[in-house]
Amino acid sequence: MDKVFRDPVHNLIGFDKERDALVLELIDTPQFQRLRNIRQLGVTSLVYPGATHTRFSHALGTAFLMKRVLEHFHELNPPPTLQQILEEHRELLLAAALLHDLGHLPFSHLLEEFTRIPHEDWTVRIISDPQSPVHAVLARANPNYPKQMIRLFQRTFQPAFAVKLLSSQLDVDRMEYLLRDSLCTGVTYGYFDVNWLIHSLRLVEQRDDWELAIDLRKGLHAAEGYVLARYYMYQQVYHHKTARATDVMVRKILQRASELLRTGHDLPAPAPLRKLLTAPRILSIEDHLHLDDTTVLAALQAWRESDDHILADLTSRFWQRRLFKTLDMPLEEFTAWSAQLRELTAHAGFDPEYYLILDRASDDPYTDRYLWTSGEVGENIFLVNNAGELIELAHASDVIGALRNKTFSQDRLCFPEELRVAIKHLLGR
Amino acid sequence: MDKVFRDPVHNLIGFDKERDALVLELIDTPQFQRLRNIRQLGVTSLVYPGATHTRFSHALGTAFLMKRVLEHFHELNPPPTLQQILEEHRELLLAAALLHDLGHLPFSHLLEEFTRIPHEDWTVRIISDPQSPVHAVLARANPNYPKQMIRLFQRTFQPAFAVKLLSSQLDVDRMEYLLRDSLCTGVTYGYFDVNWLIHSLRLVEQRDDWELAIDLRKGLHAAEGYVLARYYMYQQVYHHKTARATDVMVRKILQRASELLRTGHDLPAPAPLRKLLTAPRILSIEDHLHLDDTTVLAALQAWRESDDHILADLTSRFWQRRLFKTLDMPLEEFTAWSAQLRELTAHAGFDPEYYLILDRASDDPYTDRYLWTSGEVGENIFLVNNAGELIELAHASDVIGALRNKTFSQDRLCFPEELRVAIKHLLGR
């Protein structure tokens, strides 16, 4: 009997009350519930108003896709050894898919950059900590689960396909977020044929292990479509100039608040946020649990009243949606003009440290440089032909070959609207 | 040239930069931007995780549907007098559709019930107030717009169809929220054929005025489908037992906080929220602007640490999603058992005032009792036959006739899970 969640992307997301009891118990932990209050795309809803979806929905959908993929492998009538592997790891893989984003702070990259602690580290910490409910639920199901899940996230688990399904250039996480971000933003490029892609997945025996691959004959174009979908979403949504400018603005707000707090000013902020801004290394798991979008947004509201002019100004701009403007500008050009730009900014009464920022947005749509890394499971996408041979996607596809190992970077100067005319004049644009 | 918003429901929402300049200016006011931070369905995302969409998106979509409806009337090649009316009121009607929800507080019915100030009053106040940016933008476009818009919202405007399009049993507001709520919750009942419904709309001359109607031959079933879609959404989503139980819980939290503040306890809360909870009648428009989901949610987070046991307990339950449970129970049954239930509750250590609540959820799927109200424009849905005669929907349709003037009420007892066994035992269920 399924427990069912209704969902805009998958319609019905069901988990069996008995067989998938672990997933259902994990959903009820405070740490997982916390994800209800963290938007998947941070401030992107300022650009795409529909993008208010949360990491909670995304995580449910990711576990559901993992379930669908494993059921697909089961329907391929695998040999008994593989059948046993699939059966043995099912519970762990569904749980890992559900928990893969557990460590995310609100406004994730922002706060990751700020704290220099990757969200993966937080995920591992929460799973490891004997005090955390998530650990308790996992360990009760199987004492080995916490350690196994950590090895999964650290890419040292066997079978390799399990690692890849969770995290690689072909994982259920990406499949899910492309579908969800695409639907919620209204940007249809993120749409790809998930049913056919899953239908084309194969497990191929390789030196005592099982590799994830896509049936070349059936799935080449679905694979291309999926990689392109991700590339387009980066270009159109994740790296949208206004979304990036807003990110820059919030980063500068946090930087300013951090400096004020470190130098003895008082600012309204709950304890965990205060700690995050001054000494992120000593944040406890309990603190982490209390950091969500509301915590940060409420501070951003309160700081509008700050007597620090910069903090009050930046937060007011944020709430009134007077966002930074951008100008495309390669780093070299910025370097050449940097001194003059800073002078212009200061002259207009804006501290260049907070009001003049060069932002670089970079994306690697597809890379095969992981190919021969040892120790860890790689991230390449393989296709398998009728003879059972594996071929790397970038070598099988002209289209993906054209993107292979390319980095698409966009440098943009960010600044308040008041400076636009003067900056353009200076640059002769 | 259109300014375009991408959107999950309508795909592209476009407004012409010149012709619809007023709409675009209104979108940029702080009051309208505030709607970005107010979820359309309040706490319903605790039940339907996808339901995180905001009043901002809904308002954009509503203005867009108004635009589509008016363009449809234009394409019907109306007589010159009507053509002129349509042209003359276009700008005002789009603006009114955009602003219809401007006055909403966060968690709307909750805070409306609490303050006893309907959101419509707030909307009118914001539009009237010469200090408010919204007023300024409207008055700059046309000095009569603020007053005209208020008459629209108060149902005393002519032509009548303008009032009806904005607010009646057949208005663009309902059309929009049904589509959006349906998509975001994943509950497909809310879907109806909006293209065909719009295609079937007509304006019919009636005693010196123009009445909104649906072409009987073309649109009867689209009209039925639309009314049923709303009915189903009430049954499945808006009145879902867990959503209602969560509402009850938040109402009790606010009630408790209000009592504590009124009796001199201190609680962390920004000034506008404090005023809202103690003296809502003196809230200023500026205060209103600073009340959004974040304000309330941040207070709910902070109060987990309150030294008032009830407040701390209820807010903790909210955040851990240990929501009240419900039992279907007609009011009469509750009245009969009330004393015993309260005793049981108190005996278990819970204050019945906060932990034992009978909730009544009521919906009138379709009513024709407005038919002969005078002075104000009614809310009935009319169909028009080939002879140009108007027929009331409930009389034209067996299906809607079956729902006519019926009230669907659901009384439910709400209480903490800890009491479930004892209550069921007491009631012999």
Next chain:
Amino acid sequence: MDKVFRDPVHNLIGFDKERDALVLELIDTPQFQRLRNIRQLGVTSLVYPGATHTRFSHALGTAFLMKRVLEHFHELNPPPTLQQILEEHRELLLAAALLHDLGHLPFSHLLEEFTRIPHEDWTVRIISDPQSPVHAVLARANPNYPKQMIRLFQRTFQPAFAVKLLSSQLDVDRMEYLLRDSLCTGVTYGYFDVNWLIHSLRLVEQRDDWELAIDLRKGLHAAEGYVLARYYMYQQVYHHKTARATDVMVRKILQRASELLRTGHDLPAPAPLRKLLTAPRILSIEDHLHLDDTTVLAALQAWRESDDHILADLTSRFWQRRLFKTLDMPLEEFTAWSAQLRELTAHAGFDPEYYLILDRASDDPYTDRYLWTSGEVGENIFLVNNAGELIELAHASDVIGALRNKTFSQDRLCFPEELRVAIKHLLGR
């Protein structure tokens, strides 16, 4: 490993190459392949141009929905006895769902009315006949299958739920055609929440048998939505006035051709069609196999050149889409005016037998009159409450109650456009 068909309605329709081998073999029989060339909605594509979908696609989809329903029952963790029943009948039920429309002639109701042989009789005959490939494939899988399948179609099979799933007011056939007809016509009323409806299905033990039911708490509105979807499709599509007028026209063509052939005229027509038109009772299974849309349409093309004026005229009208016009007219009114109308028609040079027809289209959206029929399995839809009690849909639902046992009839006079003015003049319309 699945054999997969891509499909506009279900996206991927998959059957397991081993487990569902019987379905795959049946698909390859000539009788099933013949359905590729029979449109599901006959001449309706003259009104809804997208409605060119075939019985082949519909039958694939029906078998697929049957598979989904049975898998849903399996996931409910049924008691072992039921589990065994489900396992035991799976193959037969999928095959029956696939073959349920096998006996259909082209332009089905038309030719059924004409031959007075229901398509169900043909289906039974094909399954019974030891010479037919379908019989051979079934009997090779299990010698009892042909007989069991016939008992299924004749409603005398046990368990009752198997009969109901195949043919009742809640069967996979209706579910499928509503979805497909809705998509292909572009008439969205036929859409209903099939995922949720399947999710709500239950099997309830009843006097040594298992009854099909819908979980009252979960599925009442999905059940209503499904019944209404069907009602709307009848009103909007199946009984569309132009579709009906076209049906009338084709019926008159076949009647004329039959009379000509019986009275010794020669008409180009392949042998099976000739037999069909003159002596349908002696049609063989081999003849049946050679009757599809092409057979009839090619005759309709050839007869444009007939030296019989009526046949040539009617077929030319059909191909040039100069279809009969209609006027709503109750039977009583027609009876009263009949003589005058016939005179008017004859006077204008048209034989009233072929050019003046009263057409009655009738639909019973929901009926519970089958309730106490004995011997055969009934067609009612039941809901099951938490106590395991069954409640008839019309009694549980106001909306369906309003349609219960009502017959929606529409009488229309059909005639050539040339008569329109005169007929309206005569009737004073």
Next chain:
Amino acid sequence: MDKVFRDPVHNLIGFDKERDALVLELIDTPQFQRLRNIRQLGVTSLVYPGATHTRFSHALGTAFLMKRVLEHFHELNPPPTLQQILEEHRELLLAAALLHDLGHLPFSHLLEEFTRIPHEDWTVRIISDPQSPVHAVLARANPNYPKQMIRLFQRTFQPAFAVKLLSSQLDVDRMEYLLRDSLCTGVTYGYFDVNWLIHSLRLVEQRDDWELAIDLRKGLHAAEGYVLARYYMYQQVYHHKTARATDVMVRKILQRASELLRTGHDLPAPAPLRKLLTAPRILSIEDHLHLDDTTVLAALQAWRESDDHILADLTSRFWQRRLFKTLDMPLEEFTAWSAQLRELTAHAGFDPEYYLILDRASDDPYTDRYLWTSGEVGENIFLVNNAGELIELAHASDVIGALRNKTFSQDRLCFPEELRVAIKHLLGR
């Protein structure tokens, strides 16, 4: 007031009864009605069962997209000269979009190859012929229309954008068939963001003319998505091996029938088909009107009874879906083995002329070789940057650059299943 067609792709296709009267009149001509009976994808429904959609629906949709594109240009507030051009050519362009496929014979490429008369020639002939109803309707609207439309189809019309919108690598025809074929086959690759693509279209002044372009900043990825969608549909659908093998089979049937007829055998076939197969050059417009899917399919049915063994065998295979099998085989390999393969085929009792065919399917996903062709309007896709400069798509896009001027060919050997083992054995596969 719109006349509306419901449609699975566009939902509602509307044309104004006054403004678009010409389109509505053209729809009613016998030549256009004929397209109801010609499937867009010929025999492809034998592989994708949903692909039964007709050229009639496609043509309606194409005219509708043209209307949407022209309305988009109007909404861009163009300069008065362009505004006038748009207004002046609107009617003609809608009509041309509607009629662009008028000349198609059934099973189009097949019969085009067979007759060596391109369908465009037929279209021009029908439009030119003073006897044809299509010509009459056009000329009545404007005596210049027939000539202008022919110049449009022959690419010598000005403004250039009109030609491009009708026929180029970025035309409304392709947009429409990708959407429709994608929906009906269930192959989602054909889906692209048509709303955004239209939203990104621009008209750019160029040497006394107006060029069609896509806004580089807005529409680059939509343009890529559209070109890729077409590429994928070729790979997955139009060049699907079984669809091609079926084409080969039907071509061989027609070749055999033609030879038999030319050498004096009698075969049942209506006069126009007989003429088509023996002397296509003398086919009249009246003959053309009587050639549709039914004409050909009925002949294919009748010829199963032919006393010519080859014709009877091939048509029986077609109807029983015992289609030719394929083996990938480059032309050079085929040449090398040709003699032995033919011997093997003949030895098995099959005439190699009819039972052993090398099929080459070729597609150029994107080419810029038309760039400097003079006289005619080219077919390139241009983007326009903020400075108003045009950039060719293949130069602006890495992804399309990777496909530029590449030809994707697939050579396949086609033969009856009975030969499979022997051929594989011979080739050592």
